[in-house]
Amino acid sequence: xxxxxxxxxxxxxxxxxxSLLCPPIKPHTLHKxxxxxxxxxxxxxxxxxxxxxxxxVAYLDLFCGPGIGVTKSxxxxxxxxxxxxxxxxxxxxxxxxxxxxxxxxxxxxxxxxLANSKTSSxxxxxxxxxxxxxxSKVPTGALTIALIDPFKLELIQxxxxxxxxxxxxxxxxxxxxxSMDLNRHYQxxxxxxxxxxxxxxxxxxxxxxxxxxxxxxxVLCGFFRSHLEDRLRRELDxxxxxxxxxxTGNRRxxxxxxxxxxxxxxxxxxxxxxxxxxxxQELF
Numbered sequence: 001x002x003x004x005x006x007x008x009x010x011x012x013x014x015x016x017x018x019s020l021l022c023p024p025i026k027p028h029t030l031h032k033x034x035x036x037x038x039x040x041x042x043x044x045x046x047x048x049x050x051x052x053x054x055x056x057v058a059y060l061d062l063f064c065g066p067g068i069g070v071t072k073s074x075x076x077x078x079x080x081x082x083x084x085x086x087x088x089x090x091x092x093x094x095x096x097x098x099x100x101x102x103x104x105x106x107x108x109x110x111x112x113x114l115a116n117s118k119t120s121s122x123x124x125x126x127x128x129x130x131x132x133x134x135x136s137k138v139p140t141g142a143l144t145i146a147l148i149d150p151f152k153l154e155l156i157q158x159x160x161x162x163x164x165x166x167x168x169x170x171x172x173x174x175x176x177x178x179s180m181d182l183n184r185h186y187q188x189x190x191x192x193x194x195x196x197x198x199x200x201x202x203x204x205x206x207x208x209x210x211x212x213x214x215x216x217x218x219v220l221c222g223f224f225r226s227h228l229e230d231r232l233r234r235e236l237d238x239x240x241x242x243x244x245x246x247x248t249g250n251r252r253x254x255x256x257x258x259x260x261x262x263x264x265x266x267x268x269x270x271x272x273x274x275x276x277x278x279x280x281q282e283l284f
Contacts, residue, residue: 007037010086013114014068014076020106025069025077028253031277032149032246035256036173037083038272040145043171046268047143048089055142056092056118059084060134060164062127062148063155064096066106080147081107081122085115094120095137097127131160135167144168149175153182153189158201158231165236171269172238172259176228178221179252186220200224201231225255232259240266244273 040059047057064081071077078086081096094117098104101124108122121137123130138144146164150156153176164170176182182189182196189196190209197203205227212219225243232238242258258269 006041006088007034010037010078010083011075013086014078014082014110017076018068018110018113020068020109021066021102022068022070022076023066025071027071027248028246029069030071030077031248032175032256033077033080033083034277035244035246035272036080036147039173039269040084040087042268042271043143043145043265044087044089044091046264048087048091053141053143055139057089058093058095058138058142058144058168059091059117060138060144060146060168060170061094061096062131062134062146062160063150064098064104064107064122066098066103067110068106079107080149081111082114084145085111085117085120087116091117092119092139092142093117093137095134096121097123097125097130097134099124099126128155128157128160131163135164138168142168144170145173146170147173149173151175151177151181153177153199154195157198159198161232161236165238169261171262171265172232172257174228174257174259176221176225176255176257178225178255179217179247180254182221182224183217186215196224200227201235221255225257228257229259237261239263242266242269242273 044057047053061081065079067079067082069077069079084091085094094111094115096107104122104124111120229241238259238261240260240263244256245252246256247253260266
């Protein structure tokens with residue numbers, strides 16, 4: 001997967017039932033976790049202990065979930081917080097949030113038991129409202145990996161990106177729920193004053209949107225992904241971007257969007273995505 005394939009080791013660490021919440025996960029979620037695991041493995045291997053980052057490598061997760069899920073076959077799988085928390089080279093901090101109290105508590109207890117990071121914090125509440133508090137827990141001088149993966153675009157605001165970027169040197173991984181949300185509900189989203197304006201930062205996209213010849217799924221979703229990248233570039237000085245379609249078979253469910261201010265960060269992302277979720281080499 002990355003420098004070494006530690007996935008079997010992580011699966012073994014969460015194999016035993018701990019009687020905490022363990023919801024079912026779908027194949028596309030497992031694919032997402034595979035790419036995240038690769039990226040975290042590559043980044044921590046290269047950057048933990050690097051004197052350029054005296055605060056170490058930190059992890060920020062705004063929709064963390066309970067920390068473990070189970071596949072249809074019954075395999076228990078570490079979620080994003082535990083993937084970060086069990087990185088081979090320990091992170092300096094794991095900072096998480098979830099709106100659901102039971103999920104947040106399960107995540108906290110599992111991080112307390114399994115994480116090798118120096119510190120871990122899990123807050124219960126709306127991450128949009130708590131983002132200032134979350135970011136304040138990231139060590140000064142840290143390289144931060146920020147995962148923002150809402151299942152609906154309306155659950156996030158551009159001000160969240162702005163707050164993270166102003167307080168941290170952060171690489172962003174954002175779940176852009178294009179096919180699973182935007183394409184299904186775009187007639188609602190494009191109404192004036194809709195919450196997608198807050199996610200994109202403003203409503204200036206509308207004039208360009210009106211010029212589209214078609215609202216076919218790939219054109220529609222590609223338009224909004226490109227607009228978000230442009231906002232991140234112009235307002236927050238992100239320079240390097242990547243996208244990874246997540247789905248099963250030929251069906252896309254959503255896109256993992258990556259943004260970094262560092263070419264090296266982009267190189268790490270490119271390496272993490274060089275093979276598909278099943279380990280087959282991709283052709284670029």
